[in-house]
Amino acid sequence: DIQLTQSPSLLSASVGDRVTITCRASPDIRNYLGWYQQKPGKAPKLLIYAASTLQSGVPSRFSGSGSGTEFTLIISSLQPEDFATYYCQRLNSFPFTFGPGTKVHVK
């Protein structure tokens, strides 16, 4: 099965910071990757699909890039509502595995 790893698992940041989260896949998943945001007690929210396509309604400070085995989610200027856990997910074939998550918390 394809494995997904995320780094870091925990990220301390301040409002206004540029935040970068990495997701690695093994083996290659081309660009069949999604990113989700989840806040405590809430359902996940789709941010990005096809590695770099912003979901409708998602602020433009979120962006995704990458292909193959390495992917990046960038928040260009962290806002108070962005403190949350972020998950990547492979969607090229079953199982639709999620990464272990990256929690972004207040520094």
Next chain:
Amino acid sequence: EVHLVESGGGLVQPGGSLRLSCAASEFIFRSYSMNWVRQAPGKGLEWISYISSTSNTIKYADSVEGRFTISRDNAKNSLYLQMNSLRGEDTAVYYCARVRGDYILGSYYYYMDVWGKGTTVTVSS
């Protein structure tokens, strides 16, 4: 507004069964594939099952294969998850999620764009 509402969660003993439901509204349910995703307490997301719009394609995670059964009733705009032989490690919040697909530059991409709020399943004696 597009809506998914899960129900049917609760406390069940190990070895027991439970049937979850997911009611869809404000979209053409029969046109979309659906998934179940779960999250154990304090843990990450785990995809567990997929069903295509016509039920022709059904997939399961290894962790639930042979114990869980996904189904749908397009006439009732509803998705189901029959869970048998439940174990402690099945304790989780269970979410249903709509699967959407788009063509981008000639390739077809899936993603889960609408999620319910979840229903909690606790397996304990």
